[in-house]
Amino acid sequence: MNISLIAHDxxxxxxxEFVKRYKNVFEKHKLFATGTTGKRIQEEIGLDVYRFLSGPLGGDQQIGGRIAEGNMDLIIFLRDPLTSQPHEPDVAALIRVCDVHHVPIATNLGSAEVFLKALK
Structure with missing residues (x-):
């Protein structure tokens, strides 16, 4: 599966911590991430990650393009619901494109946990 990993600051x-906990599951799949998130996963966990631009610079949109092309199977996007994001329209567009193309998206640890347990 192609899995995208995104997280607000x-x-x-x-x-x-979530990726560390499920490293044995994630290492069986192709991982994608926005800039800083991907860099941290590579450096701190040692998994291979294809990195897009950071979210505010267009990374969310790049992932959205992959979804629209049918090249993404699961999105884990840990959003910060308590902080205003300057690129909120991009976030909304990403969620919309997931809905349009029936790609599951986890926006919090609870839903991410359910998806990863299903992949085990």
Missing amino acids: KKKNDLI
């Missing part, structure tokens, strides 16, 4: 540590 205040959720990056949560995503890193």
